[in-house]
Every structure is written in C-alpha cells, then in structure tokens.
Amino acid sequence: MSKPYVRTNFHEARWDEPMIYELSTPGTRGILVPEVEDEIVDAVGDVAAALPDSLKRSAPLLLPEVDQKHVLAHYIHLTQETMGSNLSNDLSEGTCTMKYNPRLSEAMSMNPDFAEIHPEQDDSTVQGTLEIFYKFEQIMKEVSGMDRFSFQPGGGNHAVYCASSVMRAYHASRKDDKRDTIITTIFSHPCDAAAPCTAGYNVVTLYPDEQGIPDYEGLKKAVAEIGDHLAGFFMTNPEDIGIYNPNIDKFVELVHSVGGLCYYDQANANAFLGVVRAREAGVDMCHFNVHKTFGTPHGGEGPANGAFGCREFLSKFLPVPTIEFDGEKYFRDYDRPDSFGKVRGYIGTAGVILRAYSWTMMHGAEGLRMCANISVLNNNYLEKMLLSIKGLGEAFLGNGITRQEQCRYTWEELKNDTGVGTDDINKRVGDFGIPWYWASHHPWVIPEPMTLEPCETYSKCDLEEYYLSLKLVAEEAYDNPEVVLSAPHRQASHDLANPEDLDDPEKWATTWRAFLRKHGDKYLKVK
C-alpha cells in the first residue's frame, strides 16, 4: 500500500493571463466561415433581409478577435490555474461529492454516433439513446423504490423545483388550493427551501434538537400551526452535517396525516446506495444528482442532471415527454394531459445519462452497496484522524451518533486560540496541491465550518494525505499564524483585493462593455 505524501513543495502555474479581450487584434479570425453557396442563396433568398429591423443589432457584437492558437493557449493557461476535477485529492467538497469519472464512460459519450445526434431527430432514428434513458429509469426505480422518473431537470435544484411543480399540480387536481406552505430543515440542502420558494411557496424551517436531529416537536408545532396550508415537507437525509434522521418515518406519517406530500433530497446518496430506499422511508418523491452519486462529471456549472422520481399516483403530473417502450420500440410520450408542463427542453442531458448508465452497469447492485459501505467507512476513518487535531471540533460532537458519508467540522476553537479561521485555513491548504474545501452553505450556522466528504473514490492514502495537510496547517496556526493568514503562497489565485466591491454595483461588471465603462483601462494588463 502506498504511503501518504504531503506536497510541501507544490507550486501551481501562474500565467499572469490577460483577459481574452485584451488579446484581441482587429481583423484576426480563428475560423473563416464559408460564403453561402449560390444554390442556397437561390433557394432561400436573402435571409438577413427577412429579419425584422427590430431584431437586428445596430452595432456589431463586441467580440474578441483572436486566432485559434492563441485562443487554445489562453484557455489552457486558465485551466492550469485551477484545481480541475480528476486532478488531485478533492475529497474536500462536502455535500458536493467529487467522484472519479471513469474513462470508459467518457469514451462512450464521445462516440460520434452518439454525440452527434440531435434532440429534434425522429424517435425512429435515436432508438439507442431512448433505450438508454428507458433502462436507466428502470435502474433509478429499483435504487429508490419510486415508480417513475424524469431526467428533464438540469441539476439538483432544478429537480427540487420540478418536485414543487408536481406537488402544486397534485394539490390543484384535488381542488385543494389553500396549500401554500412547505416545511424544510436548516441542515437540508438550501435548495429544499429555495426551489419551493421560487415556485411560490412559503417556507418554514426546522432547527435541530440537542442531538443534531431535526426537531420532531418543532415539526408537530409547525404542522399544527400551518394546518391545511401545508403543501409538503422537503428534506435531505442524511443532512449536510452527515447525521441520518432516524425518525423519518414519524415525520412522513405526520405530514401525510394532514394531507401534505413528502420529498427526499437524495442528491448525494453515497451513504445509503443499496442499503435504504426512499420508498421504505415512506416519501412520495425524491431525486438524485447523477454527478454526485452515479459517477458523472461535475460540469463546472455545465451539464448535470437531477434525476427526479415519484410514486405512481403522482406520475401523471410528470414533465413531458416521458420515455416509453411499447414492446417493440422506444418513444417520447407528449400525450399526457395532466402533466404540469416542462422545466426544460427535451428529455435531459443525454451525454450525462449515458455516463451514469455506464457507471451504474459497471458497478452492478452489489457494487452500489459497496460504494455506500466504503463511503461511510472512509468518512469515519477520516473523522477519527481529524478530531485528533488541536483546534478542530465537529457539529454536535459527542452525541453518540455515527456520521454517515460526510461531517461538518468546526475550527471555532482554533479561531479563538489563534485568530486563524476557516477562510484562512482554506486558502492555505491549496498550497499543498489539494483543492480548497467546502466550508458550508450560507448562513454558516455552525461557526468556522468545514465540510469534507471522502466517498468511495478515495484511497486510505488520500484520506491520510488530507489529514496530514490539515494537521500541518493547524500547527502552523498555533506556531506561526502569519503564514496561514497571508496564504495562499503557491497558488495562481490570491486573495481578492477588495472583496467588498462585490457588494457594489458601481464596481462589478458582468460584460466587457460594462467593465470598460466602470473602470476604463485601470485594471488592464495590456495597455
């Protein structure tokens, strides 16, 4: 077995890279777009002339004019200044779950026969892709116990929004139109409050009891007070602090007893894959983030998928189209009169579903359960090591409850002892070639937080490397706090010079034109 190694001599590339607009030379082109052929012009005429004037720009687009070589170099430079995925020991992203993306899945998704199809193609020409969607739905049903799935939502938050829409359609179908409030918990993913709120619901949040478990007595009072306005209950389990709510059946029973629906946010299911299912918890709907649980890439805010599932009695409200199989062929079914509509175009990000299908088939049922077992074991091994570090504690430490797949730690003691807090430590860990960790969703609630989630991807050696790195930083905080407070030292990015500017609309800019208007050439590298 290899031994842990802390990269004390790590150094990230720093390219001092200008912005792409600063590399622009008027007239330079990366691609010369061919002239439209005469035959096409003869057939369709002057397309531009057909556009109404109101749709035409009065001035040309302000785009950077850069040739291919320099565009490529520019973006490679930028990638070298980030800690990309599959690059280093990124067990640090608690609640987000970084997981290895197998190369086989990547290769399959890049197969041109698959990658170059278009969602507008006729069903008869995309039978293979529809078959994969259909079969992956059967797998999701088995893993969760739900009766139907939709892969239309573009990510976890979107799936929770989809759930809110299904919930509204369900209550409306029963002419039960008073139900305007949902209940969630403070350590659920914040989207369990935000998405229903966006869908128009009022939100009531429960705090934990002394053990760190959502407060059942608080739920009882909330349910009594909300009465027939209660639309549903949205919760993550285990919550973001890694504690499983063992009273979930009581919660579900109480909410059902007053006519509410129950939703399980299982974005990250690494604690219980193949061990427990949403159906047995009694809930009516759930979702998985396939990029957190089924081995697909975190797209850097790009393509993701929130696989949304529900029980049979809710399935008629699912977004259209669903994917069906009539015994001979697969097809998209739009003829669903009770559907609430759509949350997005088409049927979901095909490349992501293919990768997830590939990942799941590689593992098999036993493999899924092994992922959960290793994730929980990894987390508890790491927790035991980390809690030996002076200055580090944990939310609800000593409550006797075994943590599941992640932990929310707290550097409060270290901050009180040394003045070095979690933001400072976070900047320092990057100096050892490991990515910044996830502190916590906002608001912090737990002071000076740190949330780590070592899923099955990580080896014992990875866990020990992370532990040793954090131990080193904590020791620095006690011995020489200035080293930590002035970090980072060996990374491309440094402290924001004026973070408060982010609050000032006169300072921040989201377009190049706005940037120039607000700052002129003050911050340009190329003058």
Place this chain on the structure above:
Amino acid sequence: MAKKIGVIVNPVAGIGGRVGLKGSDGEAILAKALALGAKPECPNKAVVAISQFKDFQDEPLEIYTYPKEMGEDEMRAAGLTPIVIGEIDSGHTTPDDTVRAAKDLLALGVELILFAGGDGTARNVLDAVGEEIAVLGVPGGCKIHSAVYAINPKTAGKLVLEFLLGKVQDLKESEVMDIDEDAFREGVLRARLYGYMRVPNEKKMVQNLKSGRGYGEEAALDLVARYIAFNLEEDVLYVMGPGSTVRGVMNKLELPNTLLGVDLVYNNKVIANDVNEKGILDVLAQYDKARIIITVIGGQGYLFGRGNQQLSPAVIREVGLDNIKVIATKNKMFSLFAQPLLVDTGDESLNEELSGYARVTVGYGESVMFKVNA
C-alpha cells in the same frame, strides 16, 4: 485625509461585579465597591481592544479620547498615541463625563466611537450620539443586556479595524438595554429598552470571500417588513410592540410610530401611539379580534419581559396566545442558533404556556420554528 475615531473608557464599569453588587451605577454603590476591595476591570479590557488598532497602517489614523483613565491611559498602555480632548476630575468620573465625551467626539466628526463599559455606559453614549454615527462596545461592565457590544474585547478591536479598512461597511441597529439597578439589587429583574445605536455588522456567519452573495441588515429588515405589511388582515386590531424590526413594518405602512413604545393599528390607521398597559387593555376591550406583533429583543433573545413590559400578562391573555406573531431579521435569529428564545412575563403559568416553539417570520414568506423557554 486621516481617519478619525473616538475612544471612551468608563473606568469604573464592572467594578461592582466581582464584589457581588450587580452593577456600579450611583456614587454610593461605587464607594461601597471600592471599600470592598474592588479593582477596575474595564480599563484592561479596553487596552486589549485598542491594541488591535496597531495593525491599521494603510493611512493616517487619528484617535481622539478623553484624559487619563477615560481613554488616554489605556491608549498609552496599548502603545498608541492619543489626541486628548476635554477635562475630567480624575478618580471621580461620572456618567456625565461619558455623555460629554461622546458629544465632543461627535462634534469632532469621528467615524466611530469605541466605548468600554456596561449597559449604563451604552445608555450614556446613546443619549449623546443616538444613531448619528457608528459605535461599538467593549464589554467591560457587569451587566451586558445591550446588543451593541462585541463578544469580547479582542473581537471589538478587530471589528473596528475591519470597519476602518472598509471590509465591514454594513451597520445594524442594535438594542441598548438596561435594567433598573435598584430593583435588581432587590432581586427583581426589570430590563428596559432604551433605544438603538448603529454598530458595524460583522457578517460572522458568511464566508468573507463571498460577501457579494449576502445581503445587509437593511435588506433583511425590508423583506420581513414587506411581508408583514402586505399580509395585515382587515378588521383586526394590531398591537405593534417596540423594537426596530416592528418599526420597519410601521414604516413600510407609512404610519407614525414609536421605536420604544407600543402602537395600535386598525385597518391601516394608527389608533394610538406609545400606549401603556392600561391604554392597551382599554382599546382591546373595544375590538373583537386582535394580534400582537413583536420582535426578539436584546442579544439574549427575549420575546416578552425585556423592553416590552407594556405587553403584560393581562394584555397577552386578552389578545390570545394564538394571536402572537414574532418577527426578526435572519441575522438575529442565526446569531441565536444554539440558544432558545426566552419569556419572562412575570406570570409563571403564562410563561409555561408561551414555552415550546414559536414560528418566527424572518423573510418574505420565510419563517423558522424556534424553541422558547420560560
């Protein structure tokens, strides 16, 4: 241009605590404390806070203070050079000196006053500067019910430093509370809400790097106020309690109001401002349906019994326990995370009935279930 701040130290604050006298207000008590061998605690705490300013080197900093034990001595002990103004009778300082110092500093145009003391000191500063400039308290007294203090002297100094560096720009209205010390020494706790001052809002629950994603206290208050104002029911008498959050609702309704008093509102019109218990009961008798809207008062999280004694057990029972609506900003509730809300109405059985859980409105359509203890 140089940055200007002011420093005031109440040298005798906290002197009563160690000898069990529950406060130091009044010269007789002070003499008694000294006779019992009390040693000043507050000046040392002030030195710890002031020492943090040594890290401010970005631009010139002028620190104005009063002579000797009211700031000058502490500044020198911290290794800093003060600009000394005013005069005192050293060894015999009084609350009037604090008021005068704060007024002088305000007139000099300082950006912030750092003061060390207890609830009485905070009241003196409030009397002098109100909400005109930023202030921050170094906890040095034996009674700290006011929310204008940092959690400890070091944090106070660091927070002022961040304010000077422009890293903390948001100010929050915070309660100045004090108890009736004569009654307190007789074993009766009666806390009053004296007013509000503006303190730097340390966003300790928000990651520094992402400050752009949060929103300030003003926006947080606006969300709560809008929601409540928008959802007031017709033909219901509203008993609007003291405090800045409730004032936010009244302002949203464009109704005249009293920050520290109870106002009565019916169908978007003020029936009466600043009503005492009897006045509230008289009006309640004329209306079929009423609701109380209150906010959480003070750093310790009181619903009833601190700063809103007009809302007596008789008033609460007349309105009905199911008709109490609690509102607060998110920051306030999150700062109370590990502690329950408190009720101390003076009526034990009512306290028990109010215990359990309260649904606190913290945003537009957003509320939290919070534990309430008697």
